[in-house]
Amino acid sequence: MYQVIAENLEKEYRIYARPVDRLIEAIIRRPRHVALKVLRGVSFSLAKGECLGVIGDNGAGKSTLLKILAGTLTPSTGTLHIEGRVSALLELGAGFHPEFTGLQNIYLNASLQGFDASEIKDREGAIIEFAELGDFIHRPIKTYSSGMVMRLAFSIATTVDPDILIVDEALAVGDQHFQQKCVGRMTSFKEAGKTIIFCSHSMYLVGELCDKSIWLDNGVVRLQGDTSRVIAEYLADLEKRSNPARQESTSSNQPPRGSVAPEVVIEKVEVLGEQGLPVQYLEQFSRVEVKITTRCTGTSFKGHLGVGLVRPDGELVFASITKHMGLEPITFTGTQSARFIIPSMPLASGTYQVRVLVADEHTLRAVDELTTVPFIAVGKRPELGSMWIDHEWETPRASL
Amino acid sequence: MRLAHFAIHRPIFTAIRHGHLLKEFLVRDIKGRFAGSMAGTLWTIITPAANILVFIFIFSLVLRIKVTAGETGTDRFVLFFLSGMFPWMMFSDALMRSVGSLVDNSNLITRVVFPVDLLPLSAVLSATIVNGIGLGLFLAYLVVEGFFHPSWFLLILIMAAQFVFAWGLACALSAGCVFLRDTREMLGIVLMVWFYATPVIYPLSMVPKSFRAVIAHNPMGMFITLYRDVLLRHHIHMGLLVWTCALSVISYIVGVWFFSRSRSAFGDVL
Numbered sequence: 001m002y003q004v005i006a007e008n009l010e011k012e013y014r015i016y017a018r019p020v021d022r023l024i025e026a027i028i029r030r031p032r033h034v035a036l037k038v039l040r041g042v043s044f045s046l047a048k049g050e051c052l053g054v055i056g057d058n059g060a061g062k063s064t065l066l067k068i069l070a071g072t073l074t075p076s077t078g079t080l081h082i083e084g085r086v087s088a089l090l091e092l093g094a095g096f097h098p099e100f101t102g103l104q105n106i107y108l109n110a111s112l113q114g115f116d117a118s119e120i121k122d123r124e125g126a127i128i129e130f131a132e133l134g135d136f137i138h139r140p141i142k143t144y145s146s147g148m149v150m151r152l153a154f155s156i157a158t159t160v161d162p163d164i165l166i167v168d169e170a171l172a173v174g175d176q177h178f179q180q181k182c183v184g185r186m187t188s189f190k191e192a193g194k195t196i197i198f199c200s201h202s203m204y205l206v207g208e209l210c211d212k213s214i215w216l217d218n219g220v221v222r223l224q225g226d227t228s229r230v231i232a233e234y235l236a237d238l239e240k241r242s243n244p245a246r247q248e249s250t251s252s253n254q255p256p257r258g259s260v261a262p263e264v265v266i267e268k269v270e271v272l273g274e275q276g277l278p279v280q281y282l283e284q285f286s287r288v289e290v291k292i293t294t295r296c297t298g299t300s301f302k303g304h305l306g307v308g309l310v311r312p313d314g315e316l317v318f319a320s321i322t323k324h325m326g327l328e329p330i331t332f333t334g335t336q337s338a339r340f341i342i343p344s345m346p347l348a349s350g351t352y353q354v355r356v357l358v359a360d361e362h363t364l365r366a367v368d369e370l371t372t373v374p375f376i377a378v379g380k381r382p383e384l385g386s387m388w389i390d391h392e393w394e395t396p397r398a399s400l
Numbered sequence: 401m402r403l404a405h406f407a408i409h410r411p412i413f414t415a416i417r418h419g420h421l422l423k424e425f426l427v428r429d430i431k432g433r434f435a436g437s438m439a440g441t442l443w444t445i446i447t448p449a450a451n452i453l454v455f456i457f458i459f460s461l462v463l464r465i466k467v468t469a470g471e472t473g474t475d476r477f478v479l480f481f482l483s484g485m486f487p488w489m490m491f492s493d494a495l496m497r498s499v500g501s502l503v504d505n506s507n508l509i510t511r512v513v514f515p516v517d518l519l520p521l522s523a524v525l526s527a528t529i530v531n532g533i534g535l536g537l538f539l540a541y542l543v544v545e546g547f548f549h550p551s552w553f554l555l556i557l558i559m560a561a562q563f564v565f566a567w568g569l570a571c572a573l574s575a576g577c578v579f580l581r582d583t584r585e586m587l588g589i590v591l592m593v594w595f596y597a598t599p600v601i602y603p604l605s606m607v608p609k610s611f612r613a614v615i616a617h618n619p620m621g622m623f624i625t626l627y628r629d630v631l632l633r634h635h636i637h638m639g640l641l642v643w644t645c646a647l648s649v650i651s652y653i654v655g656v657w658f659f660s661r662s663r664s665a666f667g668d669v670l
Contacts, residue, residue: 013668022669023579027661071513073667090511097428099435108424112514116420140435 084163
């Protein structure tokens, strides 16, 4: 059974020329505004125990979506079905009274969430312990640092035992230690079969926590599905936008060809996935084949083949040339095909292109060159960096 | 007309179901005002006690105004004045506290889901409690002066009606203030005019005949007449009581209607 079902959520902010117009409209129900759509057609469903990541640029509508899910905003159209108690950590200091002590605020905040005194009393100790506030719990909130406020807010939101937890970019102000603690708590939430909706700019945290993700772009769902895939696409898009000029020059599918037909023409380059079929997404550690079809324009030509993996910004990640692998020169005649096989693709999430090159016997001259359309690698490992490198660890053991 | 959003009983039900939260709000409203001060909530007693003493001094020893026992039940102006002043303060304080109750708690409304109806209610309640302490002190003084009478228990009825009257206005004002912040400033002026249009510091007999009908039919004027009649003359004008109860119900219905119509937009505006 689904615990959260959102169908076609839309949010429209109404821009009024004068504040009083809003009041008049609310009463007589005739439009007196200019509409600004910040969310359009957002649909998704979440089963119990699933974690949904929400990613996207600033102003893409992430916070609006989370506020609608938490119930502090009403969607303009669309339906939202939520089962169970929701605890939301939307912004910092949610509902804290600056003059009251941390302890008094625990009571105020938890009763806002529908708890009565005896229930809070039972959890008081756990909340204080998790927040690591020590004696500060007896001082007014106004004396807290932003990290301390966040710790207390997160501690309350998660200790009240909700069925659905909504966290909006709150972990950003915490130190590394507390972030890890929060991630740990959220992970155990998931294991306990609770549903989490998490929004962050840290792709690492989203990748670590979320099964599914939604990428919001200008209020529209650009992509949703498997987290690693969504992150990969999002990162690819970021890269493309931060480097538009270089992207233009290298993504061209038209290989630079002279006016004279080369001796060997690269007809086609296909990137094949595990089933031997052309794919756009490649999972990390899966088998990848690059199938190169060449046609010799003359009777025969001796040369070498090269295959390179390039990032959209033109940086070469890896390249291999048959000559360097100790292979004899290839004799090209007629139409032939060659395969370049990667048994276990190590690339982390991102966009890549395959560049294929035919060179002469001495690899001094490029005869023909072709770059494929970009494909997307989908990382499977939480480790950072651009590729997986096999390794081992030897860590010091505690001496007795 | 969509009536789905408009449930007249809703604020009452929420108040009962979320009694605990209401209590937290009340504590916050009352204690929050005195947070960090040494005497704390003791101020809720000190302030009205000081008021009473000052008024007794002024009106008994300095400004020796007389009212007629025939009209008001006492010839001591200070008793006449205070028996109208405390109910008025209860009322005006309730409105002043509630008008900003949504705007001032915007950080709660936009971040936490909770029954928003409790905010104006808790403002009215806290005003009733804080000023109720003052009224209580005044009642104690009246007892000393020998005014006690069993009819005083009717006060509960009058106070309840006045509470509902203020509650309805508080709902409307707090919601109105979300959309039009000027409401708060406007209310200050309206209350000032309303105060002088209500026979609090003057008996009705001082008003020129042509204005008397207007002054007498002002809702707060009716409430205060009821208070004075019960406190000082130990009798109640039933017709007036029915009238004020009807006014309270109308105020409540209109206020709650307005509040529930506009509540879905609170999150957008705040």
